[in-house]
Amino acid sequence: MSKANLLIVEDNVDLCETLADVFRKVDYNVQTAFSAREAEKVLRRDLIDLVLLDLKLPDASGLEVLTKIKEIDPDILVIMITAITNAQPAVEAMKMGAYDYLMKPFELDEVKLVVNKALETQTLKREVSRYRRMQKGSYPDNEMYGESPAMQEVKKLIKIVAETPRTPVLIEGESGTGKELVANAIHNWSARADKPLIKINCAAIPENLLESELFGHEKGAFTDAKHLKKGMFEMANLGSIFLDEISSMRLSLQPKLLRILETQTFRRIGGTSDIQIDVRVIAASNQNLEELVKAGEFREDLLYRLKVMVIKLPPLRERKEDIIPLAHIFLERNNREFNKNIQGISDSAKELLLKYQWPGNVRELKNVMERAAILCQDTLLRPEHLPGELRAHESAVVTVSVPEEVPAGNGAPISLAEMEKRHIQATLKRCGGNKSRTARELGISRSTLREKMKLYKIPG
Ligand SMILES: Nc1ncnc2c1ncn2[C@@H]1O[C@H](COP(=O)(O)OP(=O)(O)OP(=O)(O)O)[C@@H](O)[C@H]1O
Ligand SMILES: [Mg+2]
Incomplete structure (x- = not known):
């Protein structure tokens, strides 16, 4: 953490300097002001974290200064100093947003304690609000853009599916086309939005563990089963479950999923009674399941159950009209994130973006734009900021x-x-x-x- 910036506003010059010394020793950046006017000058010029503010100043009351401070930046912490044993103005100050107050005469240790506590609380508060912002929708990162007819169609389908409470959904699309975004949207726009959306990537979990992850197990079901464990389906109850890369689910496990889809019941591993649940299944695959069925690697009856509602995400190269608008959206985000001021994309760079085949789809475009934003020291994004794969097309036909x-x-x-x-x-x-x-x-x-x-x- 960087050093905190303190401002001490106190017309008693001796006291002011003593306090300043104390806090410089603690390793804060300290400034002093002996009047309201001086204080205001500092506050407008520098980013102050905390103000120690005397209630009685020669040119204004501390309460007036407090009002000013809160106007300038409501996040600045203010601790009032008052010599008057009458606590009334101090209480008034607290109502106006002061964090705390100190009564003169005070012990220096006491001042240190109060200031440190205030700064700590502020750091925590900032952490919490940052965390909340991140949680809130991982947004705007969570939003789906795309004006192409194909994407409009996808959005329409999502809305329709969201309205049906239980219909399973199969999302198909190459890697990076936005399958997970669609799954989020279906859940968030449905009546289940305030219940959990549990995500599990079937390809990321070792085959032999997937069953107990999904369905849980009873105590003693197998050697390592020391406790009863609830599976993802139970945890998702009343909400949705996102089964990513469903094609990786081994054949022997597929009937259990089929049964859930058909009867909304299942058994934990080692269990002897059925458990009833109410979960919407959203599955995704970047492989063609029909072909896997033909190859005998995926059950046909399961595919038919899942196929009731299919949302197909077209690859980016088949909806070229989305490329430039998406590029601009990512550019905007990167400007904010990296504190850049890139105003636009040059025509020749646009041409390269449009010509490229985007095997990694929107994710690849997002990565390319991120890299470009980092490299670009200019206000215009040019071909030299784009990676080699894209520029390979620059000279001639396909190279x-x-x-x-x-x-x-x-x-x-x-x-x-x-x-x-x-x-x-x-x-x-x-x-x-x-x-x-x-x-x-x-x-x-x-x-x-x-x-x-x-x-x-x-x-x-
Ligand atoms: N239409 C879109 N608008 C904005 N961002 C998008 C869009 N589609 C995809 N993205 C972004 O691209 C990235 C990849 O999307 P996502 O993870 O949903 O793809 P996926 O189809 O699940 O890929 P994979 O098969 O590799 O898991 C994410 O960062 C996502 O935010
Ligand atoms: Mg995915």
Whole structure:
């Protein structure tokens, strides 16, 4: 924490200097003022955290100064100093927003104590309000933008689904298209909004633990089951559960989910009686479940249950009209976050943003804009602030950075999948095999990277 800034306003010069000395020794920045006028000058010029304010000043009453202070910045802490044993004006000051008061004569230790406590309380208050702001909606980060017809359609669907209390929803879309945002919106716009939304990423939890995470277990159900444990479904009761990457749920577990969807009942592992719950299931997948059904990796009956209501998020490259408006929204946010003043995006940079294929979709765009904002020292965002992948398109037609292992110059057309594979390999190599960094650079999640590596049989 930085040093606190104190202002001591006291017309008794000796007392004022003594107090100043005490607090300088404690390592605060201290300023002094012997009159209301001087005090006001300092307050308007500097960012003061706390004022020790004498109630009786030569040119104004302390209460008047207090009013001024609260006008200038209501967050400034004010501790009144009063020589009068009559507590009335001090009480008045407290009503007007002073934090505390001290009666002269006082012990210096007492003053120190009061000041420290006030500053501590303020730090705590700031922490709490920052935390509240973050909680409040992780907003504006939580909002879904997009004016394209496709996104308008998505928003309409979300509203319709939100109105139905129990219908399961399946959200499909490539990585980074906003599936989790949609899940949040469905829950928040539904009548269940004040109940929990429990999220679980089926790919992130080891297969053998997923069942007990979801459904819980009875005491003694297996060797490690020392206590009864409630699962996510129970915790989500009356609310919603978001099953992310549902395609990773192993086949043997799928009937249990199907049963919940059909009867709203389940049993804990080791349990002998059914538990009734009321939960909306929102599932998401960035893989085509129909294909997984064909491959025998996903149950058809479960897919049909989930498919009652499907929300498909189109990849960003199929709704190009959203790219520039989204870029501007992210730019605005970054300006605020990084204290920048980037006014716009140059035409040539816009062109690059529009030409790029965005395999990592909105998440990738968000990352690219964040990096650009950090790099840009200017008021206009230009091509040089954009990463190489985007600028690869600058010169000619399609010249994606193809890794060395590609046999050059045979002229054969490359499939998009092959291109993706090579791009992943190249990025992996550039990041020295570090998967977190690779995923970040590619603008996809680690689990998506893992899936794609599996799909393309990339070792690692
Ligand atoms: N329409 C949108 N408007 C604003 N931000 C968006 C939009 N779509 C996605 N984002 C942002 O992009 C990022 C990725 O979104 P989200 O996590 O919802 O994607 P996802 O489809 O769940 O991806 P994954 O499959 O990798 O989990 C988030 O930071 C989200 O806030
Ligand atoms: Mg997600």
